[in-house]
Amino acid sequence: MTRKVLDVTRLATVTTIVLLLFAGSSRVSASDPPSPASAQITIDNFTFGPQELTIPVGTTVTWTNRDDIPHTVVSTDGVFKSKVRDTDETFSFTFAKPGSYSYYCSVHPRMTGKVIVH
Amino acid sequence: MTDKAQDNDPLLRNPSGDGIDRRGFLQCMAWAGTGLVWTMSGGIPVSRALARNFNRESVRADFSFVQISDSHMGFNKAANPDVAATFQAAVGKINGLAETPDFILHTGDISHLSRPEQFDNVDQILKSASAKDVFFVPGEHDVLDDNGGLYLERYGKNALGAGWYSFDKRGVHFIGLVNVLNLKAGGFGCLGAEQLEWLEKDVKHLQHSTPIVLFAHIPLWSVYPEWGWGTQDSAQALTYLKKFGSVTVLNGHIHQTMQKVEGNVTFHTAMSTAFPQPQPGKATSPGPMQVPAEQLRSLLGITAVNYSEGHHSLAVVDSALG
Numbered sequence: 046m047t048r049k050v051l052d053v054t055r056l057a058t059v060t061t062i063v064l065l066l067f068a069g070s071s072r073v074s075a076s077d078p079p080s081p082a083s084a085q086i087t088i089d090n091f092t093f094g095p096q097e098l099t100i101p102v103g104t105t106v107t108w109t110n111r112d113d114i115p116h117t118v119v120s121t122d123g124v125f126k127s128k129v130r131d132t133d134e135t136f137s138f139t140f141a142k143p144g145s146y147s148y149y150c151s152v153h154p155r156m157t158g159k160v161i162v163h
Numbered sequence: 164m165t166d167k168a169q170d171n172d173p174l175l176r177n178p179s180g181d182g183i184d185r186r187g188f189l190q191c192m193a194w195a196g197t198g199l200v201w202t203m204s205g206g207i208p209v210s211r212a213l214a215r216n217f218n219r220e221s222v223r224a225d226f227s228f229v230q231i232s233d234s235h236m237g238f239n240k241a242a243n244p245d246v247a248a249t250f251q252a253a254v255g256k257i258n259g260l261a262e263t264p265d266f267i268l269h270t271g272d273i274s275h276l277s278r279p280e281q282f283d284n285v286d287q288i289l290k291s292a293s294a295k296d297v298f299f300v301p302g303e304h305d306v307l308d309d310n311g312g313l314y315l316e317r318y319g320k321n322a323l324g325a326g327w328y329s330f331d332k333r334g335v336h337f338i339g340l341v342n343v344l345n346l347k348a349g350g351f352g353c354l355g356a357e358q359l360e361w362l363e364k365d366v367k368h369l370q371h372s373t374p375i376v377l378f379a380h381i382p383l384w385s386v387y388p389e390w391g392w393g394t395q396d397s398a399q400a401l402t403y404l405k406k407f408g409s410v411t412v413l414n415g416h417i418h419q420t421m422q423k424v425e426g427n428v429t430f431h432t433a434m435s436t437a438f439p440q441p442q443p444g445k446a447t448s449p450g451p452m453q454v455p456a457e458q459l460r461s462l463l464g465i466t467a468v469n470y471s472e473g474h475h476s477l478a479v480v481d482s483a484l485g
Contacts, residue, residue: 090448091390113240113451115276115307121348129307131276132240149348152303155391157348 081139083107086158088116088130088150093158100162105139116156121147226333229257229264229294230378230466232415233435235304236285237275242438242451246275249463251288252484253436256465258293264467265332267294270415270433271302271343271380273318277309282317301326302380302416303343311344327358329365335470335477336369338362340379342394352381352394352416359396363403374409374470374477382414384423384430387443392417401428411477413466417449420466420481431479434464460485 081103087094088110100106108118110130118127118136124146127136140146140162150156234250243249257264267289274281282305289297299318306314311325319326322339329338340362342352354362366375377383383400386392394400404410410428418440423430438451439462446452454462464483471478 091450092448112448113238113242115304117307129276147348151346152307153391154346154348154350155389 081105085109087111088156091116091150091153091156093148093150093156096157097159097161100140100160102143102162103139103141104162105137106160107135107137109133109135115152116150117152118148119151121149225470225472226265227260227262227467227469228266228268228332229260230268230270230413230415230433230468231257231436232270232380232433232466233272233302233418233437234269234285235272235275235435235437237278237281238437238451240451242453243459246437247284247288249460249484250285250436251291252460253463253465254288254292256482256484258291260293260467263293265294266296266298267292268337268339268378268413269297269299270378270413271300272304272415272435272437273299273302275304275437277305277307277313279313282313298330298337298339298378300339300379301341301343303346306343311341323361324357325355327361333470334472335374335376336366337376337378338365340377340383340400342379342381342383342397350395351388351391352379352383352397354394354396354400359399359403362400366403366407369407371406372408374411375404375407376411376413376468376477377404378413380414381416382421382430382432383412384425386417386421386432390443390449392443392449404428409477411468411479413468413479418452419462422479429477429479431466433466434462434481434483436463436465436484439463 082101083105084098084100086098086106086108088108089112091112098106108127108130110116110132113132115129115131117129118125120126125138125148129152130136140160143163146160146162148158148160231253235246236250238246257267273285301311301314305311315322315326322328325341325344327339327341329336331337340354340358342354344353345355346353381394382392383394383397408427412428412430414430414432415435417432418435418438419432419442420434421432439454440449441452461483464481467480467482469478469480
């Protein structure tokens with residue numbers, strides 16, 4: 046029981062510190078990009094754009110298919126694999142580790158792209 | 164220029180005798196909107212363009228079959244908001260043929276998204292076809308997400324591996340191949356080692372005079388590499404067929420007719436029943452091509468193939484839906 050009270054106290058302390066940290070940073074408003082960072086890749090005319098994207102660790106990348114034909118987003122090394130994405134459907138993946146990630150559309154394998162994480 | 168001069172002109176007469184001379188090539192390219200008959204005689208394919216009112220008697224056959232392709236059931240975008248209607252029209256075209264075909268080959272992209280209801284819809288419409296037997300090979304749209312599991316369950320009961328098989332019909336050997344699975348980044352259609360090994364064994368025991376019909380979704384020749392219109396190991400497959408006097412290769416995938424003759428092998432692609440795609444390099448991508456509604460059916464169609472045993476001939480005739 047005592048231990049539980051202590052835990053609650055500790056949690057309150059951590060929460061206060063986190064809140065103070067946020068208060069110390071710039072003002073937070075609804076229009077600010079979500080944290081952690083995000084990035085977009087679109088599929089138009091059987092092409093990933095941008096074909097090569099460089100992002101910091103922790104970024105979530107969202108692919109959007111804007112073609113009339115379904116595509117997939119599949120890591121060449123098996124790191125990520127989307128289900129088939131029809132028109133306007135999206136796929137997101139958060140890159141937690143640095144590295145170079147090649148990917149392609151498994152339906153149209155001539156379509157290739159790369160995400161560089163550092 | 165006299166006929167004799169033409170015969171000696173290497174530009175007009177290919178001295179290698181493989182049937183691909185300038186004159187023949189231009190005739191091949193002149194088929195558009197009219198139809199084309201391929202005849203096989205002594206292993207040398209000869210093509211000629213057909214007038215719209217060509218005489219059906221000239222292609223009377225011992226048996227015939229029809230190739231349909233790329234029905235993309237479930238597609239509903241601007242290039243064709245009603246692919247079920249055009250597929251039904253294709254079946255109507257089959258039913259209107261002078262002679263009921265023995266069977267139908269569907270060269271893939273049956274569905275648009277590999278969904279059960281899309282396959283169901285195609286099967287339902289095919290029930291109204293005059294020909295009851297339908298042989299399928301999968302397109303890449305039929306094997307999305309599940310590596311072809313649902314396709315195999317529905318259409319591959321008598322098939323091997325990923326869905327390949329062969330059968331004989333009145334002395335003609337038919338081979339259905341699968342080249343839409345395990346596609347590698349940057350690559351093309353792929354048959355794979357296991358299927359190639361099977362193909363080699365499948366044709367080994369056949370006599371050289373046996374006519375061969377090979378069908379698969381993605382072209383088994385390099386139509387346009389920039390758009391991935393080819394199969395990376397098709398050359399290996401064709402080495403197993405070199406000994407045969409008559410090989411006809413039927414593909415879909417590119418939603419337009421195209422043909423090529425190479426030695427004793429005639430390659431032919433069929434129109435889609437759903438939507439046209441641009442000619443190679445004539446657009447930024449091979450995606451669906453939108454045309455005025457009244458033109459759509461002139462770019463969709465079926466392919467009828469007639470075989471005359473006595474004349475050792477195999478004739479391929481394309482006809483548009485409208």
